[in-house]
Amino acid sequence: MAGKRHPMHHQPTDQTIGLGHGSGGAAMQQLIRDELLSVLPGQNPDALEDAAVLDLPPGRIAFTTDSFTVQPLEFPGGNIGHLAVHGTVNDLAMRGARPLYLSVGMIIEEGLPLDTLRRIVASLGEAAHDADVSIVAGDTKVVGRGQADGIFINTSGIGTCGPHAPSVAAARPGDLVLVNGTMGDHGVAVMIAREDLQVTADLRSDTAALYSLVEPMLAAGGEGIHTLRDLTRGGLAAGLNEIASSSGVGISVDSRAIPVRPEVGGVCEILGLSPYAVANEGKLVAMVAPDAADAVLEAMREHPLGADAAIIGEATDARTAERGAGATGLVRVTTAIGTTRVLELPAGELLPRIC
């Protein structure tokens, strides 16, 4: 941690963010007015109020928060602005909630190029518009050089719940395990950008807002959709282990059924990673009652974000799952050669700052 001295004070220029932009004074008001509000759709008259006052339809709401620290800030297929919207609206969608409102809190490092900030904020605004959510509250802080890393963005979101809220703790033995597409695309795209790897294949982040996919899934499967989980940090492996331990079930999946782009698989092999432990930003897993699974799968495949959807396994009675250390033995994967192994909850550092 930095000590008690002030950081070097650089005079703000037209080109970079300075400390004065975060001090609550005139420079901050100008930054907010000229750079942030002007490009964010759905800006509302409450923008300069301490809190937005909102109307909500009656019923239960969903509420979530996520901070984004991805490095590099921009990568093939998106930037931190896209992630900040998609990550949070997807968390709402996983409870079956229609995303309505977002807050955006930015912590900016002194010296961030203003052009970079503009691109990120423009992407954030576009992603919010495409996801049909309004940004209704915001906050901007600036810290000195070396006290952050470019920009960190927190988004919190409010959505309205439908009649049925899937839960990470609601999977049951016999449920089928569905995913909406290929695993590991986001993590590999970020790693390639970060390590400046020379890869000729077109590898892009899968970052996307998933509610438009979840809506027809819920229409098709209703209460038969027990669990929805987006597969971000820790990827499929973390998602399945969280479901297994929260629901008290075992889960068996077959690697031969799990969609992975060959290029992603190849890069993972070079980097010594498993595509099942790498983050996605537009992928979910659904635990679905057997009698609803076909209809849900069909609904997924009719949507562009579910074109590669697949049934990859099933939930089992936890007592019959071979246990490893603690709950991590609950999830098993059948390999390409037909053997089975435990799919562990990823441990250790994995890929820091992937989202």
Added chain:
Amino acid sequence: MAGKRHPMHHQPTDQTIGLGHGSGGAAMQQLIRDELLSVLPGQNPDALEDAAVLDLPPGRIAFTTDSFTVQPLEFPGGNIGHLAVHGTVNDLAMRGARPLYLSVGMIIEEGLPLDTLRRIVASLGEAAHDADVSIVAGDTKVVGRGQADGIFINTSGIGTCGPHAPSVAAARPGDLVLVNGTMGDHGVAVMIAREDLQVTADLRSDTAALYSLVEPMLAAGGEGIHTLRDLTRGGLAAGLNEIASSSGVGISVDSRAIPVRPEVGGVCEILGLSPYAVANEGKLVAMVAPDAADAVLEAMREHPLGADAAIIGEATDARTAERGAGATGLVRVTTAIGTTRVLELPAGELLPRIC
């Protein structure tokens, strides 16, 4: 900004936070379970869900977000955990909303001592309990050494609006200007801790949750309370200028009526600061119709957080206010010797990372 290489990977120990605590794997689950959920009151069964599902009473809600980057993390009278709760519940209270739910997003720098994190989280939990809000959603990220500064905390909050929502844009000529106590206490306490100044006076942050004060104010003043604003970054000067420009009024205040602790005034003089431009974390300004002001003042003085409440000035017709550069000439202050000067919107760097 950091380059493309991984930061140094330090093995996590029992004593500090390591990168593995932020990777979505087993170490993060353990951190959340053992260090965060265990000390936060109001933890609910949704803690491991992607989003919390909440019941709200019918009616409008208020929604706000704030990021906290104060340095040092701990200072006389509080720490960043207190600020993270008070700052956000106060933003809700300024719209007349009763705070109900909070999210907490933490970005932790690798190497943060675990004991420091425990103290901060314990304070955050206590402050939430005291403010009668439930922490229902959370997120934890860890970044490498030199990529953050100890810990940054974002909180977002939801509250339920009463029949009347005061607004920064609703002040009218003739309104009286009320504050609930002394100005500048928080900023001076942080500066003393940051600069390691040897000051014998007992100077402490005023950090506090204000809804319990706002509730009786609204009961006494009703729709006569046109505006409420908490006086954080930029202090009284920023708050009054924001009200003046948003409402299209002039504001005249009298320094002889503005409460300032003599010790705070003395330190400000040494540091070359104005106590009117220094942050508070438990102070508000209210713009109140003249016929309601006495009742509101009385209600404030009956509350411990309003014991030093005072009427410090009045709103005027903007056309009669002497204008300086842009809107900054709308606010004027009468000095101790009876002259008047413009109270500017603070410009430049002021006190970075004061909240």
